[in-house]
Amino acid sequence: xxxxSQAGKGELVFAGALFLVSLVVFWDTSGLVLPTNNxxxxxxxFPYAVATLLMLASLGIAWEVFRxxxxxxxxxxxxxxxxxxxxxxMLIILIGIGLHTFLLERTGYIIAATISFxxxxxxxGAKRIVxxxxxxxxxxALVFFSFTNLxxxxxxxxxxxxxxSKVGS
Amino acid sequence: MLDNFNFxxxxxxxxxxxxxxxxxxxxxxxxxLVGVLPGIGPALAxxxxxxxxxTVQPTQALIMFAAIYYGAMYGGSTTxxxxxxxxxxxxxxxxxxxxxxxxxxxxxxxxxxxxxxxFVAGTIATLLLAMAAPELAEIALTVQPAGFLAxxxxxxxxxxxxxxxxxxxxxxxxxxxxTVGLVGxxxxxxxxxxxxxxxxxxxxxxxxxxxxxxxxxxEIFYLASRFNHGPWQVIPIGGRAIMSKSDLKRSWKxxxxxxxxGFPLGVVPAGGSEVPTFLSYAVERKLAxxxxxxEFGHGAIEGVAGPEAANNANAAGALVPLLALGLPTSxxxxxxxxxxxxxxxxxxxxxxxxxxxxxxxxxxxLFIGNTLLLILNLPFIRFWVKLLYIPRPYLYAGIATFALLxxxxxxxxxxxxQVALGVGMIGYLFRRFAVPITPMVIGVILGPLAELYYKRxxxxxxxxxxxxxxxxxxxxxxxxxxxLIFLPPIYRRFIGRNRGKTKADS
Numbered sequence: 001x002x003x004x005s006q007a008g009k010g011e012l013v014f015a016g017a018l019f020l021v022s023l024v025v026f027w028d029t030s031g032l033v034l035p036t037n038n039x040x041x042x043x044x045x046f047p048y049a050v051a052t053l054l055m056l057a058s059l060g061i062a063w064e065v066f067r068x069x070x071x072x073x074x075x076x077x078x079x080x081x082x083x084x085x086x087x088x089x090m091l092i093i094l095i096g097i098g099l100h101t102f103l104l105e106r107t108g109y110i111i112a113a114t115i116s117f118x119x120x121x122x123x124x125g126a127k128r129i130v131x132x133x134x135x136x137x138x139x140x141a142l143v144f145f146s147f148t149n150l151x152x153x154x155x156x157x158x159x160x161x162x163x164x165s166k167v168g169s
Numbered sequence: 170m171l172d173n174f175n176f177x178x179x180x181x182x183x184x185x186x187x188x189x190x191x192x193x194x195x196x197x198x199x200x201x202l203v204g205v206l207p208g209i210g211p212a213l214a215x216x217x218x219x220x221x222x223x224t225v226q227p228t229q230a231l232i233m234f235a236a237i238y239y240g241a242m243y244g245g246s247t248t249x250x251x252x253x254x255x256x257x258x259x260x261x262x263x264x265x266x267x268x269x270x271x272x273x274x275x276x277x278x279x280x281x282x283x284x285x286x287x288f289v290a291g292t293i294a295t296l297l298l299a300m301a302a303p304e305l306a307e308i309a310l311t312v313q314p315a316g317f318l319a320x321x322x323x324x325x326x327x328x329x330x331x332x333x334x335x336x337x338x339x340x341x342x343x344x345x346x347x348t349v350g351l352v353g354x355x356x357x358x359x360x361x362x363x364x365x366x367x368x369x370x371x372x373x374x375x376x377x378x379x380x381x382x383x384x385x386x387x388e389i390f391y392l393a394s395r396f397n398h399g400p401w402q403v404i405p406i407g408g409r410a411i412m413s414k415s416d417l418k419r420s421w422k423x424x425x426x427x428x429x430x431g432f433p434l435g436v437v438p439a440g441g442s443e444v445p446t447f448l449s450y451a452v453e454r455k456l457a458x459x460x461x462x463x464e465f466g467h468g469a470i471e472g473v474a475g476p477e478a479a480n481n482a483n484a485a486g487a488l489v490p491l492l493a494l495g496l497p498t499s500x501x502x503x504x505x506x507x508x509x510x511x512x513x514x515x516x517x518x519x520x521x522x523x524x525x526x527x528x529x530x531x532x533x534x535l536f537i538g539n540t541l542l543l544i545l546n547l548p549f550i551r552f553w554v555k556l557l558y559i560p561r562p563y564l565y566a567g568i569a570t571f572a573l574l575x576x577x578x579x580x581x582x583x584x585x586x587q588v589a590l591g592v593g594m595i596g597y598l599f600r601r602f603a604v605p606i607t608p609m610v611i612g613v614i615l616g617p618l619a620e621l622y623y624k625r626x627x628x629x630x631x632x633x634x635x636x637x638x639x640x641x642x643x644x645x646x647x648x649x650x651x652x653l654i655f656l657p658p659i660y661r662r663f664i665g666r667n668r669g670k671t672k673a674d675s
Contacts (some may be wrong), residue, residue: 011602018341025348025363032360041627043355046620047362050347057341061602064337071338071603073395085394085601093393093569097386097593100573101586116573117566123393126562136566143570152224153578 008070011061018058025051092123108158113140173303180529184232184537192229193534196222196236197541204244205553206564207254208392211484212500212610213384214241216377217571219508220578227512231531234508236538238501239291242484243542244553246283246477251276251404252557259442259480262450266465266472271404273468281412282420282470283477284546289421290428290478291539294485297432298492299532302521305493309518314625315637317494319646321619324490324498326650329608338604345595346612349374356617357624369584376507378576379613380500382589383606385572387596389565394597403557419461420474423453427478435486435498442483442499449479485535492516492528496615500607503614 004012029047064070096119104112117136118129126132141164147153183189199221203214218237222230249260250267263283270279312320329343330336352363353373364370412420427449434445453471454462465472487502495517497503509516514527521528546553559567576589599606623637630636638644 014598014602018345021348022344025351028363028365032362034358034360041357041624041632043358043360043362046623047351050344050351050616053340054344054348057337057344060337061341064335069335071601073601073603087394089393090390090597093389094590097569097573097590101583101590104577104586105583113570113573117570120389120569121562121566124562124565126560126566132562135563139567139570143574147220147574147578151221153220154581155574155578 004065005070007073008065008068011065011070015058015061015065018061019055022051022055022058025054089123093120096120096123105156106158108161109144109155110137110140110160110164111158112156113143173299176525176529177299177533179526180531180533181536183228183526183530184533189229189232190537190541192225192233193236193537193541194545196233197240197538197545200237200240201244201247201542201546201553202240202556204241205247205556206244206559206568207248207252207557208388209241209568210245210260210384210501211238211241212380212504214244215501215504215508216380216384217575219377219504219511220575222508223511227514227527228530230512231527232534232537234505235531235534236541238484238505239287239535239538239542242481243284243287243546246287246480247280247550247553248557250279250283250473251554259446259476259483261443262446262476263473263480265450266469266476268404269466269468270470270473271468275468275470276404278412278416278470279468279473280550281547282416282474284543285412286420286424286427286474286478287481288539288543289424290431290481291485292536293425293428294432294435294482295532295535295539298485298489298535301436302489302493302528302532305489306518306521309494312518312642313640314622314629315639316642316646318619318622318626318637319643320494320496321615321622323646323650324496324611324615325608325619326653328498328611330653335603338602339608342599342604342606342608343612346609347616348612349379349592349609350613350616356621367584369582373617374588374613375576375579375585376503376610376614377579378585378589379592380504380507380610381572381575382592383596383599383609384500385568386589386593387600387606389569389572390593390597391600392565394601403554405554416470419470423449423471423475424478426452427475427480428482430475431479431482431484432486435483436489442480445479445483446476449475488535492520492531493518495520495618497611500610503610506614 025047029044029051032044032047034042034044096116099119100112100116103115114133114136117139118133121132121136122129144155144157144161145165145168148155148157199218200214203209203217204211209217215234215237218241222233222237225233245260246263246267248254249264250271253264253268267279267283270276325343329339348363350373352370354361354364354371361371430449430452431442431445434448435442450472453469453475454465457465457469457471461469461471464470484499484501487497487499488505490496490498491502491506495506495515497506506516514520514524573586573589576585577583579585595609596606598604599609626636627634638647
């Protein structure tokens, strides 16, 4: 059995997490309230089968890692050295999208989308943060008005959206 | 057969209205526009554009949709050739030879052979689809629930085990998809599964959200995690997007062979477009003689023409089981299924009986969309290429914005956005650990359907599990499955050997 590499350890955590998910599915399924009327087929059978498959697959991945066959990330060659993930860049985007989700129905579409657009552009190396902010705002406003006016798709609005459409009309 | 031809003519009559053609043009334009963007394959392009088709009439929506479909497919190959970033597995081979051609100053010829090859393959494959799907639907009407369950399990196995770097990772992806598909109320008993008290989860997880988040957000997270600050290299096109006489002479046979390989492998769910495009490539390489053969690995036009045709024919082939059986076998077909459902069309054997005019309008639309694409793209290729110069920060920010919008706008639900964020992280982890994505999409969509057929079969048999093996169809499918499990080591060895060769040459 080979020594598990650093990349392999990450994959073990991944497999372990999915193993836990399979346990959660087992636990959730066992707690299902069964219907009182006499149905032929239990609503538990299928989830149990899925949980078993997930459990076996995650164990299979762990087995692969222990045998020294850790995954080669997409786009990387077999011989390329292990590359530590750039968590800072990822985190900026995660926070941006998280804020988008949190703010969307509180402060309207334009603010939420401006924040997520800005965070992704900034994370990918856009340097002039004020200019990026302006572009993000204009882009979000354009998306908002073209979707709500041309396509009849409703998006949450706040005072900014109302103010712009008042000025526009 | 003659009936089908008449139906098809009616379909053309329905589709060939000026206003419909305008929708076709808009669809082609948008499909190519989004498909050209790096990192966006056809499945994601269609997923992102789905909200736009929701507000128009069904026939117009179908035409627009067919145009988007072909536009997105073609846009993807442009990116592969000029930027070497295939948006989906079907364009990987195109990127191998096409990008080499572009580097050697033959981008125009590569783009042209891809465009015309896609057109030829798309037209022939749609014709075959028009002939095969109704026949298959008729047979499918006699298939019992147990038979459908066997078909779905076969699809699971082929999609799960043939994609990606290892079978176990494909199965893992499928299992995660099935788990996501469990969330929500059980259709028959109403028991709530994996909702953890969240009311928004009762209706289950929205498929489009999963697709958009997996492909778009997952890719963005992944690119962010491996971010390097250098700009990418777009290869300029020299000359017009035309082919010389010798290019044409070298291309037409690969187009036809690619179609012949791609279509049947799309009909028999053989695990997406990776296998047919690769097979087509291997065949062309084997058949090439003399100087042309030496060009393989350095930009051989046959290596673009064949796989491109195979990819397109494969995509049309995948519409056969989708329309006739209601079973999607690729990520793209899965999005198409969701699109149909959003127009209140349920693909499956009954569709040809209940809604023939719609099916035939769709098939006619596929012809029209394909033709529009050729008209629109060859002259405008320079315009599309300009899109590749959008600075990366803005490109990804734009993709993220549309992905979030798509995830939210379908049901106006914050829960969908939360799901998108979670699924986006899964998409990241899958890319990081080389887990293929399509099996998960198939699992999310077909999982609930598998359970439904399982329960129906057992209800008919009063709980006797023997029914699951009844009949010649189920028996032969499960036999096929057993073969599938034990034959791949041999098959893999063959493919692996060829792959090794390509690597060594490039």
